[in-house]
Amino acid sequence: MTSTIRPADESGVCGGACEPIRGTATGAPRGSLRRPAAMSGNLDVSGLVDSDGGLLDRAIFTDESLYQQELRRVFAPSWLFLAHADQFHKPGDFFTTYMGEDPVIVTLDKNRRIRAFLNSCRHRGARVCRADFGATRNFTCTYHGWAYDLEGKLISIPNKEGYPDSFDAKQWGLIEVPHVESYHGLIFGTWHPEPVSLRESLGDMAWYMDAMLDHDEQGTVVVGGVHKWVLSGNWKLAAEQFATDWYHVNMSHASALMLLSPSAKPKDEIIHRTGRQYVDPNGHGAGFPVHPKNRFDARTVHEWMDYGALRERLGDARVEGPMTTGHATVFPNFSYLPINGSVRVWHPKGPDTMEVWAWTIVDKSMPEEVREAQRLYNLRTFGPSGIFEQDDGENWSEVQAISHGFITNGVPLNYQMGLGSEREDGRHPGRTSELYSDAAGRSFYARWRELMNTPAWHEESR
Ligand code: FES
Ligand SMILES: [Fe+2]
Numbered sequence: 206m207t208s209t210i211r212p213a214d215e216s217g218v219c220g221g222a223c224e225p226i227r228g229t230a231t232g233a234p235r236g237s238l239r240r241p242a243a244m245s246g247n248l249d250v251s252g253l254v255d256s257d258g259g260l261l262d263r264a265i266f267t268d269e270s271l272y273q274q275e276l277r278r279v280f281a282p283s284w285l286f287l288a289h290a291d292q293f294h295k296p297g298d299f300f301t302t303y304m305g306e307d308p309v310i311v312t313l314d315k316n317r318r319i320r321a322f323l324n325s326c327r328h329r330g331a332r333v334c335r336a337d338f339g340a341t342r343n344f345t346c347t348y349h350g351w352a353y354d355l356e357g358k359l360i361s362i363p364n365k366e367g368y369p370d371s372f373d374a375k376q377w378g379l380i381e382v383p384h385v386e387s388y389h390g391l392i393f394g395t396w397h398p399e400p401v402s403l404r405e406s407l408g409d410m411a412w413y414m415d416a417m418l419d420h421d422e423q424g425t426v427v428v429g430g431v432h433k434w435v436l437s438g439n440w441k442l443a444a445e446q447f448a449t450d451w452y453h454v455n456m457s458h459a460s461a462l463m464l465l466s467p468s469a470k471p472k473d474e475i476i477h478r479t480g481r482q483y484v485d486p487n488g489h490g491a492g493f494p495v496h497p498k499n500r501f502d503a504r505t506v507h508e509w510m511d512y513g514a515l516r517e518r519l520g521d522a523r524v525e526g527p528m529t530t531g532h533a534t535v536f537p538n539f540s541y542l543p544i545n546g547s548v549r550v551w552h553p554k555g556p557d558t559m560e561v562w563a564w565t566i567v568d569k570s571m572p573e574e575v576r577e578a579q580r581l582y583n584l585r586t587f588g589p590s591g592i593f594e595q596d597d598g599e600n601w602s603e604v605q606a607i608s609h610g611f612i613t614n615g616v617p618l619n620y621q622m623g624l625g626s627e628r629e630d631g632r633h634p635g636r637t638s639e640l641y642s643d644a645a646g647r648s649f650y651a652r653w654r655e656l657m658n659t660p661a662w663h664e665e666s667r
Pocket of ligand 1 (some may be wrong): 326327328329330331346347348349350351
């Protein structure tokens with residue numbers, strides 16, 4: 206495959222992609238401001254992702270201009286995970302996070318509606334909320350004192366009489382994320398003004414997510430706080446692995462597996478372990494071993510689970526598959542591990558760095574001691590210093606550390622395991638591949654390529 210990055214206007218693929226970014230992408234008035242087209246020059250990435258052949262060009266992990274294009278064309282139009290509904294109980298409860306690199310405040314308004322706003326003051330751009338989470342009656346910028354209510358309206362301006370009569374406070378409220386929806390307690394938002402619904406974008410992936418989120422009528426709650434840590438490595442390395450990579454488990458985590466079960470022979474498992482990998486056309490993915498007698502690893506959790514009731518609610522295929530052991534990614538950057546109740550976002554921080562934000566969620570119906578057992582199990586295995594999490598972070602950082610070498614960067618990566626193996630297996634919805642396969646990874650990058658080559662709504666010409 207070729208590794209040439211071509212400007213979109215040379216290939217013709219991106220059509221109007223080289224038009225200036227529309228000033229009204231967020232609805233904010235721009236007066237006579239115009240951005241030169243060169244600031245948003247988009248690249249045709251067709252030559253960088255060969256999904257049919259299972260090859261990837263490493264430039265997609267290192268190139269700064271591709272990274273900027275990702276923020277415009279992958280993150281801005283996609284549904285992105287914001288928070289868990291359990292983080293908001295009273296009007297004014299808020300949590301601050303990011304959509305791509307855009308800071309946002311998620312809050313419950315007076316009508317108990319979850320809303321999300323760009324966390325940037327309309328005056329000179331400072332964050333109007335610098336706390337990670339909390340409760341407030343309004344958001345007051347600490348730079349000059351502009352204040353906004355829970356609906357994002359500008360309600361107070363020091364020295365208002367100093368502004369011209371034409372100044373209209375209604376035009377200067379916080380920029381609102383236009384669509385916020387939730388699925389079984391997971392709240393997502395998108396900047397796309399006319400998106401497909403969150404449920405539609407999840408498609409069959411929802412069936413796999415329910416295996417963790419829908420054990421009973423009460424749903425899930427968050428235990429503990431949000432763990433945050435910074436890793437060297439492109440965000441896609443982590444998102445891709447959680448979509449498609451059970452292959453690394455027995456090698457990368459060999460010492461951790463032997464510690465947990467001394468009689469295990471990790472290398473043998475690679476041949477004998479059976480399971481499936483779900484391959485979603487929208488780039489999501491999930492992999493899970495299949496055990497007729499599945500179990501949760503934390504003994505207290507295992508003993509509390511009512512497997513009979515779970516089989517009735519979720520069906521045998523889910524209880525014996527994706528309910529416990531496994532991994533999953535909702536495209537682009539939300540991932541989870543059912544056995545730990547770990548949900549996480551891989552926040553992009555430039556091509557070479559990601560920031561991991563991880564929550565532990567448990568069934569609301571769990572008694573306190575069971576919640577605590579699950580929290581501790583997650584902390585020991587997939588907390589920031591967990592025995593598995595450290596193995597994974599080390600791999601991503603290792604891959605990234607050498608990828609800027611001129612020769613290294615031009616050597617393609619292999620995603621050929623299980624080529625052509627996807628099929629309807631009659632037991633799990635959608636198409637699945639073998640447990641050990643790169644099929645969901647190929648689909649993840651096919652979706653990435655599609656979005657990277659498609660002008661987003663904000664690029665429509667005036
Ligand atoms: S930057 Fe917020 S009030 Fe000036
Ligand atoms: Fe891992």
